[in-house]
Amino acid sequence: MLRQTPPTFHFHKVGDWQWVTDHRGYFWTLSRTHLYIALVAVLIGFLVALPLGVLAVRVPRTNPPILAVTTILYALPSLAVFAFLVGITGLTNNTVILPLAAYALAILVRSVTNGLNNVAEEVRISATAMGYGPLRRLVSVELPAAVPVIIAGLRVTTVASISLVTVGSLIGIGGLGQLFIAGENTDFITEILAGVVIVAFWAFLLDGLLLLSGRLLAPWARVSS
Amino acid sequence: MITFDHVSKRYDDGTLAVDDLSLECATGEITVLVGSSGCGKTTSLRMINRLVEPTSGTVSIDGTDVRSSDPARLRRMIGYVIQQGGLFPHRTVIENIATVPRLLGTPRPQARQRAQELMDLVGLPSSMAKRYPYQLSGGQQQRVGVARALAADPPLLLMDEPFSAVDPVVRKELQQELLNLQSQLGKTIVFVTHDIDEAVRLGDRIAVMQVGGKLVQFDTPERVLARPANAFVESFLGLDRGIKWLSFFPAKELPLRLPATIGPASGPVDVHRVAAAAASEWVLAVDGDRRPLGWLEAAALNGASSGTVDLGSLRSIGHAFSPATDSLRAALDALVLSPAGLAVGVDSGGALVGVANQDDINNAIQTAAADS
Structure with missing residues (x-):
């Protein structure tokens, strides 16, 4: 397909700083939707991953099916899933949130199982020998000891999720991806660059916040998450 | 007194870990279970606090079958020290030591005060209270492990190769401190080790176990050294058995x-x-x-x-x-x-x-x- 865009139609030059400052409010609106979608997806993924990961460790025969199913979820191409979900959830944020939650789940289940399996055998045995019941041991000893590994998983999924929300813009769901689409359609590089920079900014910021919260939650961890 | 009465443990895969063990660990004494790896000594120890259940026979404490008690309650009355301390990595020294009192419902301030006393008892400076286990040396971690096991003042103390991961100099120091503590506290201690010198040094009585979970000799270290029950015990004691034995005679x-x-x-x-x-x-x-x-x-x-x-x-x-x-x-x-x-x-x-x-x-x- 040939696209003819005569140079005279260029209203903007590359790196139009004026345009950027004029659209701060718009960026903020897009950012809010973007972060809402990305973070709700991670939250849902985490809330499902936690019990599933615990189950996979506690009941060893549930481990292979849980890991297999979550791996398949991770292998689904996002655009195909969006297109499929539009038929069910319509053109809502949920259409993007659900597949992203599934991706987060796939990674976080592994973080939870790795985190729990990383707890030294001596720690588990001494907790039991001191009189912890199974549930109390999980809540007071094993999960806290697994925090650094779980936080590491949350960092990966949060950054991935923030980046993946942009794909949702291809089906018209809000978020900073809209800047890519609009910029592409009007051949306006500034708008695309603004989108990239803002997405990267949020990804860095949230990664940093998670890193910090990991340091606060697990000051004892020798290797930072 | 801890009594093993014809206790056997066979695992699901068919291995016999402990074979018809009958043994009495006297109150206020250190009983050492010693033997090479795979002799069932740790399995035997863990049957006392029900981390392992026997296949047959009974383990009783002062005449009461341990299986008649709720495991969690039973365990809070029995101190347990494991190799490398088994300390909780996410808790500070003082929180680790206060674990069992907290489980027993002691309010936090009292539990911490008790933990502080125990730090003194095992020779840990109070400046270490807020450190995490990874910030301690191996010897210090073991001290915390011992303090934690003693925090609720249990009458029984089970120790599973507690000093085997520290260097020989520190090990000797910890052994001496354990003997000093024991002379003050008079606990009933069951101590597992593969190190015959440690067994001889610490035990009031030592139980020598052989691969296959058989008890081959149970006697004072002095008599085990002087009269090993069979060729296995003799070779386990080593070629300096006579020299070790001399340590029981004053000069x-x-x-x-x-x-x-x-x-x-x-x-x-x-x-x-x-x-x-x-x-x-x-x-x-x-x-x-x-x-x-x-x-x-x-x-x-x-x-x-x-x-x-x-x-x-x-x-x-x-x-x-x-x-x-x-x-x-x-x-x-x-x-x-x-x-x-x-x-x-x-x-x-x-x-x-x-x-x-x-x-x-x-x-x-x-x-x-x-x-x-």
Whole structure:
């Protein structure tokens, strides 16, 4: 397909700083939707991953099916899933949130199982020998000891999720991806660059916040998450 | 008292970990289960606090079958120390120690105060209270492990190779501290180790176990060393079994004689005179406080005849032993290391008490062996 865009139609030059400052409010609106979608997806993924990961460790025969199913979820191409979900959830944020939650789940289940399996055998045995019941041991000893590994998983999924929300813009769901689409359609590089920079900014910021919260939650961890 | 009555444990895969074990661990004593890996000693220990359930037979504490108690409640009454401490990595030293009191419902301030007392008891400075386990040395971690096990003042203490991951010097220190603690606290302790020296050092009684979970000998360490029940025990005790055994006999019965000595600023002439008078080849040089400095061989001084003896020509005494507190083992070792073939005994101030030769020590060993 040939696209003819005569140079005279260029209203903007590359790196139009004026345009950027004029659209701060718009960026903020897009950012809010973007972060809402990305973070709700991670939250849902985490809330499902936690019990599933615990189950996979506690009941060893549930481990292979849980890991297999979550791996398949991770292998689904996002655009195909969006297109499929539009038929069910319509053109809502949920259409993007659900597949992203599934991706987060796939990674976080592994973080939870790795985190729990990383707890030294001596720690588990001494907790039991001191009189912890199974549930109390999980809540007071094993999960806290697994925090650094779980936080590491949350960092990966949060950054991935923030980046993946942009794909949702291809089906018209809000978020900073809209800047890519609009910029592409009007051949306006500034708008695309603004989108990239803002997405990267949020990804860095949230990664940093998670890193910090990991340091606060697990000051004892020798290797930072 | 902990009683094992015909206890066996067979795992699902068919391995027999413990084979018909009957054993009584006396109240207030340290019972050591010793044997090579796979002999069922840890499995036996874990049947006491129900980390492992026996396939047959019963384990009872003061006559009550442990299976009649709720496992979690039972375990809070039994201290447990594991290799490398098994400390909770996410809790500080003081929180680790306060674990069992907190589980028992002691309010936090009291539990912490108790933990503080235990830090003192095991020799941890209170400045370490807020450290995390990874910030401690291996020896300190073990101390925390012991303090944590003692926090609720349980009458029983189970220790599973608690000192095997620390270096030999620290291990010896921790063993001595455990003995000191035990002399204050009088707990009933069951201690698992694969190290026969540790067993001999700590145990009031030792149970030697053989691969396949069989108890082959249960007796005081002294009698196990003197009369091993079979060839396995004998080889497990090693080729220095006789030497180890000597550590149970005090050296104070050993008759000591005064050697030929010279004081400070003596010359070769004095050495020859003293040596001739004592009809001895060797003369012990001592300082003004009669502390031994080293041996001189009279024959080696023939060339020189004037001036004072060169201290550089002294031969080291090896090490001295203390007749009041050491064992025949220390005396024998002093003999082996002495160039003069004489073990040098000193008092607590390091001053010469007397020496013993090989015949003296032999006779003492014979007498001790006959009496035991």
